[in-house]
Amino acid sequence: MRRGRLGAAKTSTTALVDAEFLENGAARLRSGGWRAALELEPLNLALQGDSERTRIWRRYRQMLAALPGPVSLYCLSKPRDWRPPPPSSSTFPAAAADSAFQSDLVRDRLIQHQRHLLVIWADPPLSPGAGMTALLGRGRSGRPAVDLDQRCLTVGAGLERVGLRSRRLDDGQWLELLQSWTGGRSGRQPATFASWLAPGRAEVGPRRLLVDGRSVRSLVITGYPRRVGLGWLAPVLLAPPCDLRLVEHIYPVPKLASLSHLRRRIRSFETSLQVDHLRGQRPDRGTETALGDALELEERVLMEEEHLFQMAIGMTLEAGSDGQLERAWHQLVGRLAELGCSAVPLTHRQADGYRMTMPLGADPVGWGRDMTASALATALPFIRAGLSTAEGVLLGPSLVSRELVVVDPFSSRNPNFNIIVLGTSGAGKSYTSKLLATRLGLAGCRLHCLDPVGEYQGLARLLGEAVVELGMRPGSGLNPLGPPGHGNGPAEVAQRAAASMPVLERLAMGRAEEGLLAEELAETLEEALLQILGRQPGSARLTELVAELDGMGARLLAGRLRHFTQGPDAGVFDGSLPLAGVISLSRVRRDRERLLPAVMQMVLLHLEAELSGSPELPRLILVDEAEVLLSSARSAVALEGLSRRLRKLGAGLLVVSQVVEDFLNSEVGNVIIRNCHTKLLLRQEEVAIPALRRAFGLSPAECDLLRDAEPGSGLVLVGRERAAFAAAA
Ligand SMILES: Nc1ncnc2c1ncn2[C@@H]1O[C@H](COP(=O)(O)OP(=O)(O)OP(=O)(O)O)[C@@H](O)[C@H]1O
Ligand SMILES: [Mg+2]
Known part of the structure; x- marks a missing residue:
């Protein structure tokens, strides 16, 4: 009796899962068909102009026309209220204030976890004879008669032309996605493959399913609007009232049948x-x-010139209770009616509705209607308007939707942890950078900041970081002979000398010398430097170098360097403070224009040495006014090198610059941009727009947004995803 009841319960939930097993990136369904899944990065249509939209529509239509067989397109969406993460340390009074501010700001806004999938079908041929020959002797239970891998490549290439990057899911990734998005449980001892994915309990009613205590209802679209533009489903996809799974099952109709x-x-x-x-x-x-x-x-x-398809659109809503489901349901049906769509609930077929939207490419409802490729291509479901990661820091609300823009520069999935902020003067670069640095700092990231004008001291106080004002007192400066190295062998000494030479050359340059120290002077300087570093690898100072030069009879060089060991600027280049927190360079006054690039380069070198000595994670090095570094070839290369090396140290750069052209017009600048996974573009001058458009692939609508952006507003680009945001603190 007991066994019978248990058996019955098991069948009822595993019957909700159509897959028999996964093998080599393909799912075998109970019907005998095979499926492969591609995960896609969606497009942000809200930031595209009319001509881009037309181009996307045309290419997507081409991709559909070339489909080798049926496909199912899924948009899985979980909207969540955003709660600011609890501050990692309660010692900062600012943390509580910022947390309260964020809670206020985000009221009625949401973040959406979205995944986009395209599942490719390969069903056995209908003719039994052909099917048998094709299936015999291939794999554990017969691999698909058609080459699923080849289909994935063809479809992936078509999507790439639309601008949609895709990746094939392997068994583990697909299983994980199915489990997290369909309520399947991994904890249970699985009896069959389907029980990995089947919910624990399901109760089927005529108008809703109760799956593990959550209320679920599915519908199909039966009537479509007469006139539509690309992305007409956006109001449903971009602000779903609760968890929503949308599917488009697309069946190409062969020419003769059409x-x-x-x-x-x-x-x-x-x-x-x-x-x-x-x-x-x-x-x-x-x-x-x-x-x-x-x-x-x-x-x-x-x-x-035209192709016919059968298409079925289905949706499944999932809510915490029946009451929530009813509210979400009315909201969704209302929204669909506004779009000119009619929808019917799958009354008495709710289990089929649930299976129809499970991302496995099964369509037990089979309720399609004829459609041309042109009409079908307007229902592109791979769209989003915001950019919100599950974890990360809040940048502010989106400018084009109800979503919040949340970025996670230190996500382990990022190829690097670097951020670049570009904008014209007064565009709010420092404001936005301070906001990002504060929120990252409150979440546990250590901050180091290169502050040329002394405007980040408040931030240091807020985060409890040290402030180092170079040259404030005698001995409170930077040792231009380089950071203490980890070794004292000849190789380390040579390395230290090479790192120190750019700064020393700048210090030793006369007014007549244009950007380069005369060759013989540079040689003498290097010789003296190597001598002194060889004798006292850890403790050599500028005063000792001056004495060494005097000893060698190089009075000209010694005289020039003496300006920095005596007098009002003596403190800046005398000392070997551990550099940490905010490093203010506002006291570098003498010949500031000429010296600043070399000093900033030296500070970065010292910071890198400090970082490699301590394994604390994560850390951010903020470099404001980075155009100063770009103005000299040597310091630009140093910044570029640092942007490549920092990831290994668990650190990221935050590069802030107002001279966009310096970055875009130089090779090194372009490499730095490429090395920054997170990019923030704030208001831009008209003259910079064409170059920016080319470099970042901006649409006309995005260019307009940057032209007219308010301070602290702009675009954030993370990998290929982008969003328009207004920084708020
Ligand atoms: N999101 C915002 N909300 C309110 N005020 C802002 C915002 N962003 C910037 N501001 C204000 O705009 C002004 C300019 O900002 P900020 O100093 O950050 O610009 P910047 O781009 O760093 O300029 P510069 O290139 O001169 O360093 C400041 O007074 C700042 O307070
Ligand atoms: Mg600034």
């Missing part, structure tokens, strides 16, 4: 008109128009 179907339609219209004629009635206008349309379509299908 033509015979169209001819049947044409014949029926003609017969109807003939009947009108025989009855002596005026021909029906609607039938005449439909006949004209069908004839034109027949012509286009014949010429292969």
